[in-house]
Amino acid sequence: MAAENVRTVRSFCRICTSLCGILVDIEAGPDGDTVVDVRGDRDHPRSKGYTCPKGRALAKMHHHPNRLEHPMLRVDGALVPTTWQECLDDLGGRLRRIIDEHGPASVGIFFGSGLGMDATGYRLAQGLHAAIGTPAKFSPMTIDGTAKVLIADLMGGTSALSGRPDYDNTELLLLVGTNPVVSHGHNIAMPNPRGYLRELTARGGLWVVDPRRTETARMATGHLAPRPGTDYAVLAYLVRELLADGADRDFLRHHTQDGAALATAVEPFTVEHTAALTDTDPALLAELLAAVRATGRISVETGTGVTMSATANVTQWLACALAAVTGSLNRPGGTWFHPGYWYQLEGFELPISGPGGTFGPGPSSRPELQSMLDEWPCAALPDEIEAGNIRAVLNLGGSMVTAFPDAGTLTAALRKLDVLATWEIIGNETTALSTHVLATKDQLERPDVSLWDVLMTEVGAQYTPAVLDPVGDRRSSWWVLAELGRRLGHQLADTSGQVTDDAMLAGVTAGARAPMEQLVEQRCIRLGYQVPAPWVDRHIERLGGWRLAPPALVEQLAALDSPAPLVLVPRRQRGKLNSQLDYLGEPTEVHLHPDDAASAGVADNQKVTVSNGNGELAGIAKVDPTIRRGAVAIPHGHAHDANVNRLTSKDTVDILTGMTHYSGVPLSVRPA
DSSP states (O other): OOOTTEEEEEEEOOSSTTOOEEEEEEEEETTEEEEEEEEEOTTOTTTTTOOOHHHHTHHHHHTOTTBOOSOEEEETTEEEEOOHHHHHHHHHHHHHHHHHHHOGGGEEEEEOHHHHTOHHHHHHHHHHHHHHTOSOEEOTHHHHTHHHHHHHHHHHSSTTOOEEEOTTTOSEEEEESOOHHHHOOSSSOOSSHHHHHHHHHHHSEEEEEOSBOOTTGGGOSEEEOOOTTOHHHHHHHHHHHHHHTTOOHHHHHHHEEOHHHHHHHHTTOOHHHHHHHHTOOHHHHHHHHHHHHHHOSOEEEEOHHHHTBTTHHHHHHHHHHHHHHTTOBTSTTSEEEOOOSSSOGGGSOOOOOOTTOOEEEOOTTOTTOEEETTBOOGGGHHHHHHTTSOOEEEEESOOHHHHSSSHHHHHHHHTTOSEEEEEESBOOHHHHHOSEEEEBOOTTSSOEEOOOGGGSSSEEEEEEOOOSOOOTTOBOHHHHHHHHHHHTTOOOSOOSSOSOHHHHHHHHTTTOSSOHHHHHHHSEEEEEOOSSOHHHHHHHHHHTSEESOOHHHHHHHHHOOOOOSSEEEEEOBTTBBTTBOGGGOOOOEEEEOHHHHHHHTOOTTOEEEEEOSSOEEEEEEEEOTTBOTTEEEEESOOOGGGOGGGSOOTTSBOTTTOOBOOBSOBOEEEEO
């Protein structure tokens, strides 16, 4: 039984896009409220009591010793606490002078994940970006997500087609480069992953393609461990063999185009060639093929092991091609497409992009790069600063030093800015470089809704009230953005104190599928999803069918080289997400195969240095027989000497999307 001074508030976690239901126990005391426990909400209709260690750590996040409670301003080289008026007056004045002298493009804006999970903050950030009118917009999309957007655009004629596995009906799920038991997947929002995967394997099959025998692979009915960067070959082999025997001919005839070009592109990928290239057992390849043929429709999902690599575009393309060849696109048991809860895509005719996709001009300092969805690649930021084109950066909730490529070059460039203003809740390497630090409410201090509804496993939405009063002088992100906008001459929202956070939520989510009042009352609205969805079939019919062989991807496939002998692959940790939750204490473990460790003269639990031509990092060796030879698994998001982005280069990018190669990077390991 809870103590008399402890109250429990229902909420949902916004550390990741799974949005699990939580119960937060709060103890009232003479010095303010204390979060004493965070646990799963068994009555939550989606997560049903599940939470991961990251969600249960919200109390530690809220009470972190380095939490930011007041705005800060750099004075004589040091960050000092200040008032909101002084901080915003100084920031607004500097930005006005920069814009007046150098134009709107001199201001870069990074839409970080912190503000991305704050519904009103994100909407006001969009408004401020539009009001300033700068083309220099950056986001995590060009850190780990461009391939999925690109393939939707090139194959489906629009980046709005957000494909999801049909979890409820699939009989065979193929996971490539993703470990949802730890990470909940990459943009697939799988609450209670172990429970779901147990249900799946009880009724069907689960195959995992990953160089490590991950926590998810241990639950699978089959596991392939190809050489890092060769996942595409496994998919090309499956497509080739199914086109010869086992394809859904009716689906291909009525809903696709360019089938002959696809067949030509994958023709080289015989079982012999694929087994040699991937260094996998031909019998396992044949077993996977047999499982696909026997099942028919298939759900395929990739993760950051794919999307952060040099072969991201080709692998994502062939994953979608495999779904098409098996008749699984927009069909039960395969892939369904999210119409949106806030934006209802079925209500209007989607524009159709040309065969080359939808790109725009990129930054002048990097003329070889293009923009996607009106965003510039993150890799371009240091060059834009060095060229004098960007003189101020608004960093909206992003740990840039641990997220952007080429950490050393980026850090040097950030120091040269006239303005680096960071919206944040806990001090980190990026706030230490900032000229202005805007201390905003954390997720327990604000009401919120599930803004990124298209990443959920169904059509629906969630609402939470504020669980706690804000500490110190923290303010809502939307208020800070609107106040800054006012100082730049833009009226984005009423900041007089008459408008509450809840009123702002109602305004930014107007026009949803259900009234805001209903969402506030029910907390979680679930509308399921429709598959097949008529709006998707109508769009594909107007397109002339799914484009199975985009020329740019066919060209990339033909030009791929064999991977280096020893390369970096990403790895998620149970107590860490991107650059969050360092305080949970998970070390930077460098997983490598016993043979690779022996070659490097490295022992288990030994301190090691991992290096290449770009830089080096420090970590602890974990000699791991469950990882294949040639792969070195290191988690992203660690700071200082353990920052994996010391190994990446802003100049080694995908030519189509401008995304840096964060995986498959050649390296060497030696004792520290």
